Amino acid sequence: LAEAAWNKSAFDAKTLDTAMSAMGAGKPVESADVQITAPDIAENGAVVPVGVVSNLPNTEQISIMIEKNPNMLAATFDIPAGTLPDVQTRVKMGQTSDVYAVVKADGKYYMAKKEIKVTLGGCGG
Amino acid sequence: MRIRAAAKEGVTEVRVLMSHVMETGQRKDSSGAVIPAHFITELTAKHNDKVVLSAQFGASVSTNPYLAFKFNGGAKGDKVAVSWVDNKGDSRTDEVQIS
Amino acid sequence: MTLHSDIARAEAAAEKLYELPKFGNVSLLHMTDCHAQLMPIYFREPNVNLGVGDMLGKPPHVVGEGFLKAFGVKPGGAEAHAFTYLNFVEAARNYGKVGGFAHLSTLVKKMKASRPGALLLDGGDTWQGSGTALWTNAQDMVDACKLLGVDVMTLHWESTYGADRVKEIEEKDFAGKIDIVAQNVRTTDFEDPVFKPYVIKNINGIPVAIVGQAFPYTPIANPRWMTPNWSFGIQEQGMQEAVDAARAEGAQVVVVLSHNGMDVDLKLAGRVTGIDAIFGGHTHDGMPAPTVVTNPGGKTLVTNAGSNGKFLGVMDFDVRGGKVVDFRYKLLPVFANMLPADKEMADFIDKVRAPFIEKLSEKLAVTEGMLYRRGNFNGSWDQLLVDALIAEKDAEIAFSPGFRWGTSLLPGDTITMEHLLDQTAITYPWTTVTDMSGEMIKTVLEDVADNLFNPDPYYQQGGDMVRVGGLQYSCDPNAGMGKRIDNMMLKGKRIEPGKTYKVAGWAPVSEAAKDSGPAVWDVVANYLRAQKVISQRPLNLPSLKGMDGNPGVAV
Ligand SMILES: [Mn+2]
Ligand SMILES: [Mn+2]
Incomplete structure (x- = not known):
């Protein structure tokens, strides 16, 4: 159905480094042209909205990774010509963690990260 | 699946809500047995017959997955179809007309 | 210290306080966080309101003498009493109670009479906080706000009556009268707006937009199951879009009616452009003057108008050539003795309280000391609640x-029962008893401490530290997440991570804890009836690290 086969080794990876190398991303450089839209504090750790926009020319792929999840790679989106490098999904988070957006553009990999807090809740002003 | 596709100023925005357990394979039931992993692995979206997005999902995507993306072009009445397959080989396709 | 003890001098002071010269051509009145207090009450401001990181020593994180200095408030007078905890008991006896909708109504009418076209904005936390609000399912406050002449409101605790009730009030009671605005509330499925993001009102020929910002962390701080299909969050981008859309629609003045809490508003004001003023609430900071924040588009005023019906903010804008060119702001304290009760509102309040008077008036005990809550750590009211929970639940530790x-x-x-309900009247009042490991207790304290002391305001939820009974600890607000809490001791012994402790609490947010135990007011009322006299008791306060010289604490 999809053009590329499901990347089992990347989705099974237990560390960020292994997942990156299984994706062929190596050590991507941090880029201000990759933007993550996500809440600072998750309302519900089971459903955390994460959006990624890439301003890098020729963006081919966008991946979302959650550092503290047992399987850190959540999703990979292949962006064909004519589709905007602007995707949103919702992910599970068991605890406070950095969320990574990894972007492949012109054959090179870039990334951005943002901390999303998962809290016990209950307080009030 | 619930799909919304709307064209505005030359860009079509597609939003999809799928119905799927997205079981991680990490949870245990009340008797302590591991609940087997069951999640969508691959997804494709087409505008008429052209692929406008393909994606691979892992078990970290939320139950009843949500997806939003945008592509250039698309006119009112055009078809947008979304298909997924999961790790057990189940699959589903739904389509809507662009509004 | 000079206090006005005779009526003539009090009246002269009142005249001076409430004779506010009109300025400009667009006026907005702002009340927030009244917490359903229809009657005049006492409310002591905090002596601990710590600011850390960039917020160190900046408003609202100043207390007592430092507060007076920061705002140039004359010591010893009515305003010093309204804005600070200083000399609270003596000053409260002298100036009397504050707030009360009948007195507030008189002030609102006076300001509206001197400022034609003025609107009254309500920042939320209006429907919760009293026995009558709880028992009437918020109807007393809904009707009181209509009578008071509220024009626009936003939400926080309102949501704890459930999404259906909020929408019912919006669509029936408020239709054509009060607009609920909240740009940051959307459905959890397709992210559709739940309320109007803003409204544009014509004031003396000038289009004025009021953008709403509901409390961003409602589904975290309060039970998510009460609004399961609503998503909140700060939504900075949505705020910018709403402001831009209002400007594009012709608004010459754009203000935000916010329930973010003041630190969040200050950060937002530095990042979103095109807002003339943010009228803030949630953190209950009574700020005599706005903070002026510079951002890439210009300047934004940030105010916060206290709580419990104690204050009314009056903002006068001079709008010329399609934009705000100048302003005057005053946060007026509502002294019940200096403002005669409005007859119509007083009659309404009598009527709405009548069916409940007997229950509200039940005398539970006499207090020998002052009872108050507000402050970053245990107040004497909280101390009483945790002492009661420990005694009635036979627990080792209690959280409130x-x-x-x-x-x-x-x-x-x-x-009285009414006073106890003022501390406890919520829609999820159940008490809990939990066996908690020492490790879990630390996790809970760390989690709340990070909500209060995270150096990035967007990661704060704006409450105070969980109140603790039985357990002693030290707190280093400047430390990172997981490293602020230390030296946890119970009866002279260290808390062991692997050991289990019996912990009592109330107000559980998880759906699984629904109906977990009797309502907290019943548990505490039993305790008070048995005690009869409540002695002044020492507060169980953490030992603070690294806070010497912080203007946010006075002991
Ligand atoms: Mn409040
Ligand atoms: Mn609030």
């Missing part, structure tokens, strides 16, 4: 939420 609402009592006052 760090709510910022809850009225104060003076030494010698009788504690």
Whole structure:
């Protein structure tokens, strides 16, 4: 159905480094042209909205990774010509963690990260 | 699946809500047995017959997955179809007309 | 210290206080966080309101003498009493109670008469906080706000009556009268707006937009199951879009009616452009003057108008050539003795309270000391609640939420059921008893401490530290997540991570804890009835590290 086969080794990876190398991303450089839209504090750790926009020319792929999840790679989106490098999904988070957006553009990999807090809740002003 | 596709100023925005357990394979039931992993692995979206997005999902995507993306072009009445397959080989396709 | 003790001088002071010269051509009145207090009450401001990181020593994180200095408020007078905890008991006896909708109504009418076209904005936390609001399912406050002449409101605790009830009030009671605005509330499925993001009102020929910002962390701080299909969050981008859309629609003045809390508003004001003023609430900071924040588009004023009906903010804008060119702002304290009760509102309040008077008036005990709640750590009211929970539940440790609402009592006052409900009236009042590991107890304290002391305001939820009974600890607000809490001790012994402790609490947010135990007011009322006299008791406060010289604490 999809053009590329499901990347089992990347989705099974237990560390960020292994997942990156299984994706062929190596050590991507941090880029201000990759933007993550996500809440600072998750309302519900089971459903955390994460959006990624890439301003890098020729963006081919966008991946979302959650550092503290047992399987850190959540999703990979292949962006064909004519589709905007602007995707949103919702992910599970068991605890406070950095969320990574990894972007492949012109054959090179870039990334951005943002901390999303998962809290016990209950307080009030 | 619930799909919304709307064209505005030359860009079509597609939003999809799928119905799927997205079981991680990490949870245990009340008797302590591991609940087997069951999640969508691959997804494709087409505008008429052209692929406008393909994606691979892992078990970290939320139950009843949500997806939003945008592509250039698309006119009112055009078809947008979304298909997924999961790790057990189940699959589903739904389509809507662009509004 | 000079206090006005005779009526003539009090009246002269009142005249001076409330004769506010009109300025400009667009006026907005702002009330927030009244927490359903229809009657005049006492409310002691905090002596601990710590600011860390960039917020160190900056408003609102100043207390006592430092507060007076920061705002140039004359010591010893009515305003010093309204804005600070200083000399609270003596000053409260002298100036009397504050707030009360009948007195507030008189002030609103006076300001509206001198400022034609003025609107009244309500920042939320209006429907919760009293026995009558709880028992009437918020109807008393809904009707009181219509009578008061509220024009636009936003939400926080309102949502704890459930999404259906909020929408019912919006669509039936408020239709054509009060607009609920909240750009940051959307459905959890397709992210559709739940309320109007803003409204544009014509004031003396000038289009004025009021953008709403509901409390961003409602589904975290309060039970998510009460609004399961609503998503909140700060939504900075949505705010910018709403402001831009209002400007594009012709608004010459754009203000935000916010329930973010003041630190969040200050950060937002530095990042979103095109807002003339943010009228803020949630953190209950009574700020005599706005903070002026510079951003890439210009300047934004940030105000916060206190709580419990104690204050009315009056903002006058001079709008010329399609934009705000100048302003005057005053946060007026509502002294019940200096403002005669509005007859119509007083009659309404009598009527709405009548069916409940007997229950509200039950005398539970007499307090020998002052009882108050507000402050970053245990107040004397909270101390009483955790002491009662430990005794009634036979627990080793008790937790009570760090709510910022809850009225104060003076030494010698009788504690009635109404006063107890002022501290506890919520729609999820159940008590809990939990066996918690020492490790879990630390996790809970660290989690709440990070909500209060995270150096990035967007990661704060704006309550105070969870109130703790039985357990002693030290707190280093400047430390990172997981490293602030230390030296946890119970009866002289260290808390062991692997050992289990019996912990009592109330106000559980998880759906699984629904109906977990009797309502907290019943548990505490039993305790008070048995005690009869409540002695002044020491507060169980953490030992603070690294806070010497912080203007946010006075001991
Ligand atoms: Mn409040
Ligand atoms: Mn609030």
